Amino acid sequence: MSVNGWIEVSDMYCKGCELCVHACPQEVIDLNMDRLTTKGFHPAYIVKEGCTGCAICALVCPDSAITVYREVVKGRPA
Ligand code: SF4
Numbered sequence: 473m474s475v476n477g478w479i480e481v482s483d484m485y486c487k488g489c490e491l492c493v494h495a496c497p498q499e500v501i502d503l504n505m506d507r508l509t510t511k512g513f514h515p516a517y518i519v520k521e522g523c524t525g526c527a528i529c530a531l532v533c534p535d536s537a538i539t540v541y542r543e544v545v546k547g548r549p550a
């Protein structure tokens with residue numbers, strides 16, 4: 473059994489503070505320098521595979537901008 477994770481970042485709440493970028497143990501979050509939110513911030517986004525769904529990013533985000541999804545992948549029965 474393994475766990476795959478994914479995050480969604482709300483443009484409405486993210487202020488590009490980078491706390492989640494530095495908190496992610498898998499180093500899969502960065503700020504998107506190609507985009508600005510309507511409030512004028514570069515939003516966080518997931519840049520590569522490897523998210524485990526640990527939710528540390530969501531816990532450190534001061535604006536509750538991150539939603540974490542987890543998918544449990546079951547192996548074949550022996
Ligand atoms: S911690 Fe929250 S507000 Fe800061 S960059 Fe990450 S998602 Fe955006």
Ligand code: SF4
Pocket residue numbers: 477478479495496497498499500501518522523524525526527528529530540
């Ligand atoms: S849930 Fe964990 S692994 Fe996934 S992006 Fe957030 S801090 Fe990184």
